[in-house]
Every structure is written in structure tokens, then in C-alpha cells.
Amino acid sequence: MRKVIIIDGTHVKGKFVGCLLTASAHDGNYQIFPIAFGVVDSENNQAWSWFFNKLLAVVPDAEDLVFILDRHTAIYSGILRVYPMAKHCACLLHLQRNVQTIFKKRHLLYLLRKAARAYKMEDFYRHFNEIKVVDIIACADYLIRVGLEHLARSLFEGARYNIMTSNLAESLNAALSEAREYPIVPLLEYVRSMMMGWFATRREAAARNVGALTPKVAEILSKNFTDSTGYAVKVIINEEYKVVDGNGMYYRVDLERKTCS
Structure with missing residues (x-):
């Protein structure tokens, strides 16, 4: 397991x-x-x-x-x-309940869920900045006190996989x-x-x-x-590949190290 x-x-x-x-x-x-x-x-x-x-x-x-x-x-x-x-x-669910109780804005729950579940740091910070804009930084400050590394999959030091x-x-x-x-x-x-x-x-x-x-x-x-x-895949060298997704975004995938840029 x-x-x-x-x-x-x-x-x-x-x-x-x-x-x-x-x-x-x-x-x-x-x-x-x-x-x-x-x-x-x-x-x-x-x-x-x-x-x-x-x-x-x-x-x-x-x-x-x-x-x-x-x-x-x-x-x-x-x-x-x-x-x-x-x-x-x-737990993302408990965190969402706390945010709803404190700030009374349901749209924050959607942004929080998107930010926490993001796999890439750039996606996390994009959604996190949206939270700042929507709630004039109050909710963002609360989440910072909780610890962004404890709520965001992309910032977490361990491997929580898809269990949020x-x-x-x-x-x-x-x-x-x-x-x-x-x-x-x-x-x-x-x-x-x-x-x-x-x-x-x-x-x-x-x-x-x-x-x-x-x-x-x-x-x-x-x-x-x-x-x-729908992805395009080309070999770089050994177990490294360039992968282009449906939106034209480029990624470098290393199957040996199990990493993706």
C-alpha cells in the first residue's frame, strides 16, 4: 500500500x-x-x-x-x-470547512480545491493568487499560517499521491x-x-x-x-522523452528517475 x-x-x-x-x-x-x-x-x-x-x-x-x-x-x-x-x-475537506466557516464565501472553496490539488507549483501559485484577488488577502494569510506545504500537493515534501x-x-x-x-x-x-x-x-x-x-x-x-x-512523444535519450500535450505544452519526462518537468 x-x-x-x-x-x-x-x-x-x-x-x-x-x-x-x-x-x-x-x-x-x-x-x-x-x-x-x-x-x-x-x-x-x-x-x-x-x-x-x-x-x-x-x-x-x-x-x-x-x-x-x-x-x-x-x-x-x-x-x-x-x-x-x-x-x-x-485534510483538504476539513480545511475547506474551516475556510467556509471563517470567510463565508463558497467560491473560495473551488479555488482552494484547485490550488491544493495542482501537481505543478506554477498551477498552485496561479490559483493561490486568484484567492488573494477574490478575498483581499485575508484567506491567503490564513492558508499561509496553516502552512502551504501542508495543504498543497505540489509543495508537500513527502508523497501523498492522490490522497487529499x-x-x-x-x-x-x-x-x-x-x-x-x-x-x-x-x-x-x-x-x-x-x-x-x-x-x-x-x-x-x-x-x-x-x-x-x-x-x-x-x-x-x-x-x-x-x-x-492525444499526446506527441519523442525520444530525447535513453529513458528521457519530450511529451507535448493537447494544449501544445512541452514536458520532459524521465522514466528512470520518474520525474516530469
């Missing part, structure tokens, strides 16, 4: 109130792969530090590890303490909405039973799958192949 882990916390609603902390990732077919669950009294520094220390046993700290999270200060504190080598970035939000964690919370009203032991038993069903179904699907790619990746590859047939 891509080494991108989504961190989230949600309320336990029953008689024994508290928070359910989760760590999850995308599997090779873009499905939820739960990694860890923890039940704590609340989302505080001590609780998150405990959770990350437990997580460390199965997910070791590494420079190519990435965490996606909302801007909860206790989560940041726990990651910096337990995972000092890993990178962390903001913690939607996966939201889906996991939705799947557990009924169980979050149970006492702790029945809640965890519900989680165990649910995961057992998921993995049994996926093993059967994987056994039927033909080829090296998962169905979702094969679908994405097919779409990209269709899009790329």
Missing part, C-alpha cells in the same frame, strides 16, 4: 462516552484498510500520544511515511513526539455509526466482526481477479491511456 495513513477521532455516543481513534489506509483497490482502533476518554495530548505509541509497533517511523489529519493540536503534538521522521499534511482528504476515515466512522452507541467491548467486537467480513469478501474478489492490477487501478490506467493518445 502507499505509505499514507489517515488519522481521525470520533465520539462514542453511548452511556460510556469517549472517543474512538482510528488509523486507516487505502488498499490496492482504493478500499478502506483499517490499521488500528483505540478508545480513549477524549482527544487530548495524552490520549493521542498513547495511540501513536501503540501504532508504532505495527507502523514504524520513516521518512517516506505520511499522515493525513485534521488540524487538531493534540494530533499534531502526538505525531511530532512519536513520529518525528514522518511527514504530515492537512480524510474521507476514508469519514466512511469508516459512518460504517461504525450504530456501534458507536454500544459499550466498549461490544463496540470492539462489532469492529472485529465487520473487518472479518470485509477481508473475507476481498480475498474472494482477489482470487477471481485476473492480471497484475486491481480492478480500480486497471480502470484508472485505461482512462489515462485514452487521455494520453
